[in-house]
Amino acid sequence: MKFRWGLLFGLSVVWTVASAANALERQPASVYHARRVALADHLQGGIAVLFAAEEPQLDFMPYRQDSDFYYLTGWTEPGAALMIVGDAPGAATPRAYTEILFLPTRDLRMEKYTGVKMDAATPGIVQATGVDAVEPMTELPAEMNKLIGADRRLATKLWTQPLAPQAKALVEFTAATLGMTSAPETKDGTDLTAQLRVEKDPGEIELLKKASEASIKAQFAMMRAVKPGRTERAIAGLMTAAWMENGCERPSYAPIVGSGVNSTTLHYSANDRMMEDGDILLVDAACEYSMYASDITRTVPVNGHFTPRQREIYNIVLGAQQAAIDAFVAGKSTINDRDRQDPNSLDTVAYNYINTHGKDLHGDPLGKYWLHGLGHMVGIDVHDPAAYPAVLKPGMVFTIEPGIYIPEEKLGVRIECDFLVGEDGKLIDLDAALPHTADEVEAAMRAK
Numbered sequence: 357m358k359f360r361w362g363l364l365f366g367l368s369v370v371w372t373v374a375s376a377a378n379a380l381e382r383q384p385a386s387v388y389h390a391r392r393v394a395l396a397d398h399l400q401g402g403i404a405v406l407f408a409a410e411e412p413q414l415d416f417m418p419y420r421q422d423s424d425f426y427y428l429t430g431w432t433e434p435g436a437a438l439m440i441v442g443d444a445p446g447a448a449t450p451r452a453y454t455e456i457l458f459l460p461t462r463d464l465r466m467e468k469y470t471g472v473k474m475d476a477a478t479p480g481i482v483q484a485t486g487v488d489a490v491e492p493m494t495e496l497p498a499e500m501n502k503l504i505g506a507d508r509r510l511a512t513k514l515w516t517q518p519l520a521p522q523a524k525a526l527v528e529f530t531a532a533t534l535g536m537t538s539a540p541e542t543k544d545g546t547d548l549t550a551q552l553r554v555e556k557d558p559g560e561i562e563l564l565k566k567a568s569e570a571s572i573k574a575q576f577a578m579m580r581a582v583k584p585g586r587t588e589r590a591i592a593g594l595m596t597a598a599w600m601e602n603g604c605e606r607p608s609y610a611p612i613v614g615s616g617v618n619s620t621t622l623h624y625s626a627n628d629r630m631m632e633d634g635d636i637l638l639v640d641a642a643c644e645y646s647m648y649a650s651d652i653t654r655t656v657p658v659n660g661h662f663t664p665r666q667r668e669i670y671n672i673v674l675g676a677q678q679a680a681i682d683a684f685v686a687g688k689s690t691i692n693d694r695d696r697q698d699p700n701s702l703d704t705v706a707y708n709y710i711n712t713h714g715k716d717l718h719g720d721p722l723g724k725y726w727l728h729g730l731g732h733m734v735g736i737d738v739h740d741p742a743a744y745p746a747v748l749k750p751g752m753v754f755t756i757e758p759g760i761y762i763p764e765e766k767l768g769v770r771i772e773c774d775f776l777v778g779e780d781g782k783l784i785d786l787d788a789a790l791p792h793t794a795d796e797v798e799a800a801m802r803a804k
């Protein structure tokens with residue numbers, strides 16, 4: 357599976373939806389259309405019905421579009437459904453590629469709370485959505501009934517989100533209206549979108565770079581602000597301000613600002629401690645730009661100077677990351693191989709480095725203090741879907757994030773950067789502008 361994005365080069369690959377300075381940047385409608393056609397090629401002549409995220413029950417809670425739905429449509433309003441019918445020229449009832457976006461009917465009372473929405477009756481809606489046909493949501497069961505009524509074998513080729521209650525309801529209703537004795541089993545459409553999403557196109561890469569750039573600015577702001585007597589939460593707060601000043605809509609995950617022993621809790625996010633002189637501070641925090649995530653960790657000394665032991669552990673983690681970078685071969689290396697046995701696995705390389713450098717207070721090797729995988733894909737989700745261990749190919753964006761966490765010494769170090777595999781197979785560090793070495797971290801902390 358490979359896209360033909362060549363025709364996009366030389367053009368700007370993203371643009372801003374509305375004139376508002378902070379509106380999401382969307383890729384051209386043709387890009388989302390091409391993704392839907394690519395999905396159709398995987399449907400074996402079947403039908404995909406995917407649902408948008410619903411408006412939260414409490415409408416004042418934050419809303420974020422379903423990632424697969426966004427990938428296929430760029431649509432950010434809640435409650436929609438997308439139907440894609442795969443090309444099946446040889447079927448008993450021949451079918452051609454068809455796509456329909458179903459939109460819920462506007463609720464004018466609710467819009468007093470949530471703002472103006474669009475529906476199928478909105479003038480220019482086909483242009484606004486970029487989908488070939490737009491219909492009211494009430495037509496979705498009717499379209500299903502029509503398609504499956506004409507060719508019942510289609511019932512075995514329905515691709516949906518397995519966890520979506522709307523999908524279950526739709527399939528059961530369709531079965532009932534067609535007099536089927538039981539609802540057909542559906543196939544997992546998210547397996548297909550995962551395959552499509554794993555290699556990023558130039559427009560996605562542009563957005564991922566912007567997410568990294570804003571996240572880098574926030575990490576620098578953190579380094580300038582950290583000192584004994586400040587709270588972890590205040591650091592999370594000033595990073596949040598930096599993200600939003602730089603065009604991001606939200607953090608891409610709960611910020612982890614862990615000082616002292618908190619640095620050894622992998623997903624610590626209480627952020628409620630006051631930082632003390634001599635502490636190490638692990639900051640795993642980054643933001644989302646126009647729905648695309650960044651994921652960055654830096655570890656710094658609270659007073660601006662690593663102790664010799666902190667520096668020793670820091671250098672081992674940095675060395676493990678560098679060993680993985682040096683071993684990288686596009687099309688061969690893998691990431692997130694928890695067995696750490698395969699020589700092609702970058703996890704193996706990083707683990708062997710950690711386990712053969714340094715010791716704990718009891719003279720034991722340090723490998724056992726690294727519990728998690730070496731990295732993961734990054735995209736619309738901070739942990740973008742992929743089949744792991746994943747072979748790394750051009751267009752993929754992933755993290756390399758070794759760590760050592762020794763609670764007994766209140767010492768946790770993780771260094772995490774986002775990498776793109778370039779078209780030439782070379783690794784590109786999207787976070788190259790940030791300090792990497794211990795000396796560079798201390799220098800950035802001195803630069804007030």
Ligand SMILES: [Mn+2]
Nearest residue numbers: 651755757772
């Ligand atoms: Mn990560």
